[in-house]
Amino acid sequence: MTRSRLAVVGNPENRRVTMLLDAATRSGMPTPRVVSWREVLIGRGTRFHADEWVRLDSPGEDPDVDALLRGAGDPTRIADGPRWYASLLAAVGTLRGGRRLTHPDDLAVLFDKRRCHAVLAGDGVPVPISPTSGGDASAPRDWPEVRELAAAAGLRRFFVKPAHGSSAAGVVAVETASGGRVQARSSVEIAEDGLYNSLRVRRLTGEAEVGALIDALAGECLHIEAWLPKPSWQGRAADLRVVVIAGRATHAVLRTSAHPMTNLHLGGQRGDLEAARAGFDAAGYGWESALAVAERAAACFPRTLCVGVDLLPAANWRGAAVGEVNAFGDLLPGLSGLPGRADGLDTYAAQLAAVAGGWSDHVAA
Incomplete structure (x- = not known):
């Protein structure tokens, strides 16, 4: 990273971008260049320098960007997902120069649950049964x-x-x-x-x-x-979001909910991660084995620095499957890294450390 620069394509005022910039400041690296999704989507043409590593961040939480991706309308509506997907991939295809921290081919798979499921299953990653896997x-x-x-x-x-x-x-x-x-x-x-x-x-x-x-x-x-049965923690269904950076599981959150969906914005809550660790270990499956499943899922996308893996523990903690792999699954404010894996680092600082530590040397331009 000392010989390279970092750029990020995102929504400049979004906390995802500001948290990355804060992490860069704390690490003493130059402030990353920010290119807005709006600029990319209106077709101005964006070229990056040869020594720039380009991070693609979420285009979400911006009504104007949402309208450019799938047409005008209330941002909370559920409609025109295929158009959103095609617009995003087309916009990424207009980027020129630099080297990617999120590979466009990986992005295309990660944002199609059917294709992603098929890729995971094809590589032997345990996933729920699906009759629509493929396309x-x-x-x-x-x-x-x-x-x-x-x-x-x-x-x-x-x-x-x-x-x-x-x-x-x-x-x-x-x-x-x-x-x-x-x-x-x-x-x-x-x-x-x-x-x-x-x-x-x-x-x-x-x-x-x-x-x-x-x-x-x-x-x-x-x-x-x-819909796989989930383990219970304090009477609530539980699963895990595991962030994998440069092939290594670095951060994890136990998500709990009274509903089948454990997303935090739907009333899910962070649980005691030690309970998950203890559950896997007591069942004889092992915490490290669970993290290894998340790492196997991330290994299906070796040209992408960071993914968020939704890990589904078995109801008895004697196994784990992968529900989804998220291209932009690293937004976990206030979460420090797993001991021995990303001590004292949030998800953004850990990504910067991985690139500075040579991840880029193993990835084709």
Whole structure:
């Protein structure tokens, strides 16, 4: 890093960017150059210097950028995910020069849950059963197709997710039972003019109500995967977000919730990480083995410095699977690194240390 410079493509006022800049200041490195997503998306053309390492950060939380990616409208709406995805990849394709900390080919897979699932499974990473793993050819067009695909895969409890979504937007947790009974939980709000994200998880009951929601979401290229039982911590379902930097798990958060979705903005809470460590160790599976599963998932994307892995512990802590791998999964304010792995460093400082320590020497330009 002493011979290179760092640039970041992001939303300049967003905390993701400001936290990176703060980490750079603390480390004594030159302030990274910030290129706004808006500038990239309006087609001004962005060229980076040959010695610049380019970090791609989330384009989220900016209404103007959201409109450029998927068209005008309320940023909380659930719509036009495929257009958002195509616009993002096209914008990344206009960047010239420099070297990437997030490889464009990896980004294309990470933001398509179906493709990402297939890549993980193909490399032997444990993942939930999915009848839509792969791509558009298997995308169900409506609720009857969703139910048929799930039944054929032997799934009675399953998640339905927009393929290009994030932050649990549009996710529906479905439970079916004998006799055709069905219920679901989701944070989606149905309004006269469309579907919207909400901070409240609600319950839907009956074929008609659940089917209407799935039908309304079908244009988002749906992905289906098994809803695996999660362990309990203080009466709440628990899973983990593990940040993997330069191939090594460096940070972890135990996420707990009264709902199937453990995302913190949906009422999830950080739990005691030591409880997870103790759970894995007491079950004989081992904490290090769990972290190794997250590292195996990240290894599927060796040209990308950092990913956030959603790790799903088995209900008895005797194993772990990977739910998702997130391109921008490093926003964990106030979290210090795991002992012996990133002591005293937040996720941004740890990434800067990894590049300074030679990660870039092992990555093709």
